[in-house]
Amino acid sequence: MNKLVIGNLVHRPLRSLISVFAVAIEVIMILSIAAIMFGMLNGQKVRTSGIGADMITHPGAASNLIGVSGAAASIKVADVLRPLPHVTVVSPVNIKLSSGATLENIYGIDFKSFQDLRPFIFISGGPFQAPDDAIIDDYEAARGTGKKVGDPIQILNHTFRIAGIVEHGRGGRKFIPIDTMGQLIGTEGKASYFYLKLDDIKNSDAVRAEIKATPGMEQYDVQTMEELLSSLTPDKMPGFNVGLRTVIGIAIIIGFLVIFQSMYTAVMERTREIGILKSLGASKAAIVGAVLRESGLLAVCGIVLGIAATFGIRAGLHAKFPTMDFELTGNWIAIATLLALAGALFGALYPALKAAAKDPIEALAYE
Structure with a gap:
């Protein structure tokens, strides 16, 4: 079954590449926006701490x-x-x-x-x-x-x-x-x-x-620098989390739709092939598993490409804009990986269930 999954991807190289690039773009969007936004916030915290003051006061x-x-x-x-x-x-x-x-x-x-x-x-x-x-x-x-x-x-x-x-x-x-x-x-x-x-x-x-x-x-506001720095968090920044979640949501939708379209089309094209598998005794779970494995492999390739491309973007930005804070962390790499993988698998779920539900006799008669 694994050979069949790989064979299906190799047999349709253009569609496979488009799906991989879509997942990669999803990962790049998530990591880049998080790196830029958290980089700006944490960069400001570091530089504010470096002033050397103990307290700050300003009009209320x-x-x-x-x-x-x-x-x-x-x-x-x-x-x-x-x-x-x-x-x-x-x-x-x-x-x-x-x-x-x-x-x-x-x-x-x-x-x-x-x-x-x-x-x-x-x-x-x-x-x-x-x-x-x-x-x-x-x-x-x-x-x-x-x-x-x-x-x-x-x-x-x-x-x-x-x-x-x-x-x-x-x-x-x-x-x-x-x-x-x-x-x-x-x-x-x-x-x-x-x-x-x-x-x-x-x-x-x-x-x-x-x-x-x-x-x-x-009426003056008086804070220690520790209190000021503790207030510089995403939850206390107007629009920070909204902007971050919006971009992440758009990225997930892009990955979901491309994988869905790719897997749905692949299932429709392989109707006869699915009928042969079911007539040979393949269970519904085996058919679902094959489709999900295919989408999972596409997602993994896209995730690896997306992470590598994001590191390339960081290097390019640092060379072009040395003052720009671009904070790429292991935590957000893990989050982007899980979101992209989940989006791809959910995108393939309906096509997988549709493939498993096909009647083998009708599938064998399909032209």
Whole structure:
């Protein structure tokens, strides 16, 4: 029976290849969308953690989604926070979500206080020397033909000079002076968030209480960085799970329909062959098993091709877009494999049952 299954696939190479490619596309869609979405989310978590702050505070109306809130607070709030007990560093930042060549957060920073949170590790160059200076990380510098200190760079439709290149992992990939950021986007003297460094993280509750007790700060949201990072999950991201499930659902439907069409047509074409098998004593279970084995073999070939192609896509994207986070995990490879295999088997189930239900006499008389 196994030889018969393989023979059927080899006898119809074009249909077999189309089915394999359909399953491969299903796997690629599932893995790629999951890798991109989780890569963006987890990449942001890693970079936010790398800032080096212990706490973050912002006006209550602002969002925890870094970059999507406007600059709603005065930079002078930093002067109110610095004298509080246990607070050693306060760094105001103005973060702007930019949708230029890529979707990214541009950080407007006060260099000294931001450096005090956790020092930049400069690969070349150094701090801002002028209002139109920018600092970029090594991934951004490697993009395209490569950038070096002194080169011009377009940020927020404005030409900056690269003053320094730093190791990646400090919140964003591009940093400009906070005053320049305010002038460019019309938020002069404003900040989106205030990052705090404490003498001891154990004092976070006391600092939170002090901030809330400060006149004018009652409505500010205050979180430890651990609390902020724990909120960056798919369940708390608007539309994250909806988008992920929609794409996965479409991918499963594609695989299901192609396998269904392929197996249904194959069963119709092999009516006489099925009649011969049943007249020789093949049971309904044996007929169903043969059809399901055939679809299973197609699915396995498609899954292997899809996984290999996804790794190829990841390598290509990393070469073309080094700043892009593409997180391909074993967990999602297993999920994609199970979904594709289940979709293929369910797609073949009705054709298999239809084949098993054929009357052997009618099947033998079929032309």
